Amino acid sequence: MARPDKAAAVAELTDQFRDSNAAVLTEYRGLTVAQLKQLRRTLSGNATYAVVKNTLTAIAAKQAGVEGLDDKLAGPSAIAFVTGDPVTAAKGLRDFAKANPALVIKGGVLDGRALTAAEIIKLADLESREVLLAKLAGAFKASLYQAAYLFTAPATQAVRTIDALREKNQAEVSTEEAA
Template sequence: MATPEKAAAVAELTDKFRSSNAAVLTEYRGLTVAQLKTLRRSLGENAQYAVVKNTLTKIAANEAGITLDDQLFAGPTAVAFVTGDPVESAKGLRDFAKDNPNLVIKGGVLDGKAMSADEIKKLADLESREVLLSKLAGAFKGKQSQTAQLFQALPSKLVRTVDALRAKQDEQGGAE
């Protein structure tokens, strides 16, 4: 039977899984408290990094409707719960792991879909949502500009063609 403390911990973790856009599971073995503080800062404002118990985390993930591989729960585990841009937090984890090889990214979840460690690293290589949206807007604006130029060019080209035909007819008419 679960103790009230464990039940409360599972309920809290379940809420975090449900309210997060993403969750990244890591192994933190060998990191100092100072390094963990640095890691928490590198994740950004919209992420919480929590050391968790494997069994309780697995139960909470299942209750939140998330199926994770049992291998993710081997060894000491900490979870980065991301409520904002997952790319920013993935970059923070990747960069911290480069400088601190004791941090191992195990895998995670993005919008309810399980992700491997490699997929999280690929996510970290993406540009932020704002940059991608601005590039998309720029592409649309560029296409609109090209279309506007095309529509402006057609009438002026037609006028030049008519003027050229008129001039040619005037030459032919004047030559007769």
């Protein structure tokens, strides 16, 4: 029979897996308490970072329907449960791991799909959602501007041609009057 404290821990982890849109599994061996506190502050707003027990995490992941973490659950593990922008959280973890080589990204899950450590680094290399949306809006604006220019170009060309004919006609009339 499972102990009540372990059952509560599994239930809490299961809820966190279900409530998050991504989870990144890391190894924190060699990090100080101050460094872990700094990492939690870095991730706040987008993710929560928790030290977990591997067997309880494996049970919770199975109950939440999360696949692909079982083989990575070895050694001291901690999970960043991402509830905000996954790209921002991945960037925070990547940057912290560069500054503190003791933090090792093992892998993770994004929208139910298992990710390797390399895929999480690729995710971190993406631009944030806001930047991508701004680029998309700029592309739409540019194509609309180009379409508007194409629609007004024939009218502008016609006006220029009419002005040129009018000036030519006035020049011919003034030449005939002078002769």
